[in-house]
């Protein structure tokens with residue numbers, strides 16, 4: 281079995297639990313798109329949006345409400361099943377979901393969109409960012425844009441158990457090429473025995489070069505102290521979904537955002 285098949289199996293195990301959690305979060309009015317994302321995305325009215333690695337579609341639902349139409353893409357059949365159920369539950373109709381591996385999306389899906397959206401725990405599950413960049417260019421209209429908000433690779437290096445106690449210790453090398461194999465997906469959910477989940481370290485240069493070589497122009501690259509989940513020992517705002525260590529006023533970034541447009545039309 282390949283790494284992506286293992287990841288498919290691992291994410292499939294938690295699809296129903298994610299559906300239950302996100303359904304409640306949407307009903308409770310949790311800001312699933314945090315204030316940085318909301319601010320940087322701006323007004324999406326009238327726009328068609330494709331949301332890559334949409335999980336059970338909660339953010340896709342928020343995006344559909346902001347734009348004309350949203351389509352979510354995910355590798356895992358269970359995620360697509362629960363994404364459709366979640367949008368049905370909430371009566372959202374300007375939305376679709378498709379099951380696909382982002383690494384193969386450019387070969388299979390030929391619609392063009394105003395916005396490609398990627399966020400929060402997405403990039404590291406992809407083994408080849410060159411293919412990611414090519415897929416994004418393929419999906420964008422010539423006047424469209426890509427928006428990404430994800431974990432900063434600087435933060436990904438640290439042992440978070442130690443960070444919770446204020447100790448900064450590099451566990452995962454920045455230039456590491458082999459994927460990290462874990463028996464969980466970083467959630468507290470209990471997983472089946474023999475679960476394997478493969479996560480690839482990405483560098484800032486990987487992010488930028490994969491997009492520019494696909495014909496995109498980076499409009500901005502921003503860095504933020506806060507993370508989008510509590511990695512342990514963090515303070516934060518559950519409703520805003522932004523968390524940070526009390527000691528990290530100015531030490532390191534936990535997340536980044538970037539916006540890119542098409543220059544090679």
Ligand SMILES: C[S@@+](CC[C@H](N)C(=O)[O-])C[C@H]1O[C@@H](n2cnc3c(N)ncnc32)[C@H](O)[C@@H]1O
Nearest residue numbers: 291333334335339354355381382399400401405
């Ligand atoms: C942390 S979740 C992303 C969550 C997202 N921010 C959201 O909307 O809630 C990562 C997602 O990536 C998906 N995924 C992992 N590898 C993938 C691939 N090769 N192609 C498409 N989706 C993939 C997983 O199934 C999972 O739903």
